[in-house]
Amino acid sequence: MSFEETKTCFFDDNARIILDPDHSIEEERYILLGLSSNFKILFVCHKYLEKQRRIRIISTRRGTKREQELDKKGLDSNTMDRIHDFKF
Incomplete structure (x- = not known):
């Protein structure tokens, strides 16, 4: 994914953002699951x-297909955190 496409996910009003507990030991990192301007569901690790x-x-x-289904269902961040495996 290009940087330009990735940053469009942050303008998705329906994007979900959660704390990434597995990678937030030295700094707080977050995971965004959102739709890009090219209509791709992207998984973005950021701080x-x-x-x-x-x-x-x-x-x-x-x-992934599972993440795309999760996005389509419109689940909240707590549900996303419980049912999704955030390993890369």
């Missing part, structure tokens, strides 16, 4: 840089 008022994108990949 917030508060001092710079920016978001740092760590990695991006297309959502």
Whole structure:
């Protein structure tokens, strides 16, 4: 995924964002599951840089079939966290 396409996911009003507990030991990292401007469901690992008022994108990949189904169902973040395996 290109950086340009990835950043469009942050404008998806229906995107889900949760804390990434497996990768937040030294810094808080988050996972976003959202729809890009090219209508692809993307899985974006990122962190917030508060001092710079920016978001740092760590990695991006297309959502798996399971993640795409999860996105279509419109489940909340708590449900997403319980039923989804966030391993890369």
